Amino acid sequence: xxxxxxxxxxTDNPKQxxxxxxxxxxxxxxxxxxxxxxxSHLGCFVRVWSYIKTNNLQDPNNKNVVNCDEKLKSILxxxxxxxxxxxxxxxxxxxxxxxxxx
Amino acid sequence: xxxxxxxxxxxxxxxxxxxxxxxxxxQQPHYSPKKPTKKNTPQPHxxxxxxxxxxxxxxxxxxxxxxxxxxxxxxxxxxxxxxxxLHNSFLQSYTSISTLDDSISLLDHMVKTLPxxxxxxxxxxxxxxxxxxxxxxSLYSVQKVLNLMVNKGLKPNQVTVDVAIRSLCTxxxxxxAVLLVKEFSSKHSKPDTFTYNFLVKCLCKSRIFNSAYxxxxxxxxxxxxxxxxxTYTILIDNVCNAKNIxxxxxxxxxxxxxxxxxxxxxxxxxxxxxxxLNKGIEAVRIYKQMKEEGVEPDLITYNTLIFGLSxxxxxxxxKKFLKxxxxxxxxxxxxxxxxLMNGMCREGDVLGAVALLxxxxxxxxSPNSCTYNTLLHGFCKGRMLNKGVELYGVMxxxxxxxxxxxxxxxxxxxxxxxxxxxxxEVFDYAVESKSLxxxxxxxxxxxxxxWLKKARExxxxx
Numbered sequence: 056x057x058x059x060x061x062x063x064x065x066t067d068n069p070k071q072x073x074x075x076x077x078x079x080x081x082x083x084x085x086x087x088x089x090x091x092x093x094x095s096h097l098g099c100f101v102r103v104w105s106y107i108k109t110n111n112l113q114d115p116n117n118k119n120v121v122n123c124d125e126k127l128k129s130i131l132x133x134x135x136x137x138x139x140x141x142x143x144x145x146x147x148x149x150x151x152x153x154x155x156x157x
Numbered sequence: 158x159x160x161x162x163x164x165x166x167x168x169x170x171x172x173x174x175x176x177x178x179x180x181x182x183x184q185q186p187h188y189s190p191k192k193p194t195k196k197n198t199p200q201p202h203x204x205x206x207x208x209x210x211x212x213x214x215x216x217x218x219x220x221x222x223x224x225x226x227x228x229x230x231x232x233x234x235x236x237x238x239x240x241x242x243l244h245n246s247f248l249q250s251y252t253s254i255s256t257l258d259d260s261i262s263l264l265d266h267m268v269k270t271l272p273x274x275x276x277x278x279x280x281x282x283x284x285x286x287x288x289x290x291x292x293x294x295s296l297y298s299v300q301k302v303l304n305l306m307v308n309k310g311l312k313p314n315q316v317t318v319d320v321a322i323r324s325l326c327t328x329x330x331x332x333x334a335v336l337l338v339k340e341f342s343s344k345h346s347k348p349d350t351f352t353y354n355f356l357v358k359c360l361c362k363s364r365i366f367n368s369a370y371x372x373x374x375x376x377x378x379x380x381x382x383x384x385x386x387x388t389y390t391i392l393i394d395n396v397c398n399a400k401n402i403x404x405x406x407x408x409x410x411x412x413x414x415x416x417x418x419x420x421x422x423x424x425x426x427x428x429x430x431x432x433x434l435n436k437g438i439e440a441v442r443i444y445k446q447m448k449e450e451g452v453e454p455d456l457i458t459y460n461t462l463i464f465g466l467s468x469x470x471x472x473x474x475x476k477k478f479l480k481x482x483x484x485x486x487x488x489x490x491x492x493x494x495x496x497l498m499n500g501m502c503r504e505g506d507v508l509g510a511v512a513l514l515x516x517x518x519x520x521x522x523s524p525n526s527c528t529y530n531t532l533l534h535g536f537c538k539g540r541m542l543n544k545g546v547e548l549y550g551v552m553x554x555x556x557x558x559x560x561x562x563x564x565x566x567x568x569x570x571x572x573x574x575x576x577x578x579x580x581x582e583v584f585d586y587a588v589e590s591k592s593l594x595x596x597x598x599x600x601x602x603x604x605x606x607x608w609l610k611k612a613r614e615x616x617x618x619x
Contacts, residue, residue, distance in 0.1 A: 104585075113578060118578035118579075119577040139577040139606075140609055140610050141610065143603040143606055143607070144607065144610070
């Protein structure tokens with residue numbers, strides 16, 4: 056049953072999947088952060104999330120909040136604190152193509 | 158991909174749940190070096206004669222193959238000549254990387270250098286299966302090999318048909334396979350039931366049902382090959398998977414007319430069809446019919462029945478059948494229990510499901526990852542998140558994979574309680590354990606968080 060569902064999701068919505076996996080040329084701010092000139096939306100998210108984990112940026116009192124360091128601030132709209140809830144949305148901002156999806 | 162050295166993990170507060178992991182990983186390397194050394198030393202003595210032609214050919218060049226064969230003949234002279242098998246596998250490994258024409262030339266060369274070698278059917282079958290894999294769209298190369306065979310005085314037999322059909326079907330040339338079977342039937346030999354049923358199965362999978370029906374009709378009318386019970390089971394299975402249960406009923410009537418008697422296999426297939434359509438009552442009807450006709454239900458019958466009843470919310474009846482099943486001497490397995498747990502979770506009786514888990518383990522039946530996924534799903538749906546987290550810990554320790562549904566439910570439940578960091582951690586585990594595609598895992602997380610954000614804006618969630 057499950058693979059069928061997946062298949063359906065892909066055939067229904069190839070664009071959405073492609074938007075997540077396709078490599079995108081990055082603007083300079085993001086390029087400095089990831090150290091590559093191209094990355095996919097998904098790859099970028101995973102990169103940022105692992106950056107948060109390796110650098111222990113989650114607030115010790117409330118794990119759902121990230122205290123941004125300078126590097127992270129540069130790509131997340133310069134916010135001092137970011138909630139994990141908004142992280143995908145913030146990263147999505149760097150991949151505007153996605154917005155064309157109705 | 159969030160992959161860190163184990164030492165890093167314990168430093169990350171959000172993943173404190175997996176404290177045990179690094180120590181486990183460290184232990185393993187300690188043990189592993191010992192085992193291979195122990196095993197490796199005696200092995201060379203046991204396998205003195207390793208197969209000489211494993212990955213024998215580096216290139217598909219014909220000349221090199223010929224030279225290799227010559228050296229093989231000259232070095233191992235005493236026992237080679239009468240060993241046809243060796244030559245066949247020699248040819249086989251060459252064909253697998255080269256073209257048909259080159260392979261035929263190699264065979265010619267082999268026969269020339271070694272006059273005592275007389276290729277038999279199996280030698281030509283090697284070539285035949287290669288010829289089916291040739292990329293041309295006609296059956297020309299297949300015919301070529303067959304002609305070679307006939308010229309050598311070897312008449313194609315049922316094995317030849319089978320080899321050709323299976324090779325053609327595996328590369329997706331089902332239509333060609335049908336053509337070839339007809340040709341074989343009129344010229345040489347009819348396919349046996351295994352070949353016939355295999356082809357019917359391939360037809361059902363790749364074409365519309367009508368093509369399978371017309372194939373069956375044609376074989377019946379022109380060559381007097383009748384479908385047997387297995388054929389009907391294949392047909393019914395495919396019809397049921399397409400949710401066309403009425404057609405399945407018709408097929409049962411047809412097969413009874415032909416004088417065939419349905420067996421447990423066939424009934425199980427129909428029962429599965431009803432279960433897919435959430436018609437548990439009909440499944441029970443089939444069960445009764447089986448009993449009436451004296452067909453003994455087997456483990457699969459009961460598993461299907463319990464699955465179907467659980468699925469459509471008739472858990473009490475499912476439990477009744479579990480009892481009947483045990484009384485009639487069958488041992489319920491992990492599938493049985495998991496189906497029943499699934500039903501109980503659907504009813505909201507998660508605690509009952511957990512009790513069943515204990516009972517199951519008491520009886521010596523160990524749960525599998527599907528069982529755990531079912532329970533995880535149940536806990537999340539039943540708003541017992543803490544128990545779910547506990548169970549997730551156990552699953553993680555056992556390295557079990559998450560299923561898409563239970564992953565999504567779990568992530569949603571965590572987010573609903575405001576435990577977003579934990580949801581991220583589950584995402585990491587799902588990606589790391591390759592439970593589901595990265596994209597699927599991410600899309601679920603993203604949409605859940607989007608929903609949470611909206612809910613918060615409307616003052617609905619934590």
